[in-house]
Amino acid sequence: MAAAGAPDEDEAIEQGRRLFEAPWGFLKGVVDLAHLPAADRPEVAFAGRSNVGKSSLINALVRQSDLARTSNTPGRTQEINYFLCRTATPSFYLVDMPGYGFAKAPKPKVEAWTALVKDYLRGRATLARVYVLIDSRHGIKEVDRTILAMLDEAAVSYQAVLTKADKISVTALAQCRSATAKALEQHPAAFPEVLVTSSETGAGIDTLRAAIWRLVAERRAT
Ligand code: GTP
Ligand code: MG
Secondary structure (H helix, E strand, O other): OOOOOOOOOOOOOHHHHHHHOOOEEEEEOOOOOHHHHOOOOOOEEEEEEEEOOOHHHHHHHOOOOOOOOOOOOOOOOOEEEEEOOOOOOOOOOOEEEOOOOOOEEEEEHHHHHHHHHHHHHHHOOOEEEEEEEEEEOOOHHHHHHHHHHHHHHOOOEEEEEEEOOOOOOOHHHHHHHHHHHHHHHHHHEEEOOOOOOOOOEEEEEEEHHHHHHHHHHHHOOO
16 A cells, blocks of 8 residues: 555545535434445445443544444443435445443343344445454454454455554554454455554544545445
């Protein structure tokens, strides 16, 4: 991939900015796979442990503070939520998911949505990429490994995104990034580059928009 500041990367950043320029809206929340929207365009999904910052990252991408609902309490997002921008070209869905792992919600409920997330991740043909969010303070946890192994098994393309980069030192962040990249070398479906973001400061958001643009533009070309 071109280095930051190289013409290709500058172009992708500009295209990514445009892709998220117009307002995004909530399309629907899904609690069972039978009610997923028609698989008529690519989709980009955000997965990760409860409270890792999935909904906040979507809000940062679209520059709308309240598109996806966020909370201090793990377990805020309890449905697979679809977002759409009717004028974005190429057209694609953003998909926010319930978190896996610890959540402050009744156990049967958590088990039901974890099963839903797994079934969705394994079976959605139009899923262009899963961004697997990892809290930069904690790195990859056991529950993440289970999901990564499942994505490898299902051959679903995924990329790790470190979140909450504003909460740790530059040194600790660099260590987490290289440890995560090293761990991912063992995972065949993982994209090798690890993205680093902060929804609070906006760090890394333009790079993520550019990556999403590349992805959906490629899908359209095939
Ligand atoms: P669930 O839907 O419960 O799985 O959580 P989620 O992964 O969607 O997390 P959410 O976006 O709701 O964020 C959880 C908490 O982390 C909220 O209090 C956010 O304000 C905070 N948060 C998210 N991203 C960042 C970030 O980049 N920096 C900081 N400092 N806080 C963040
Ligand atoms: Mg959420």
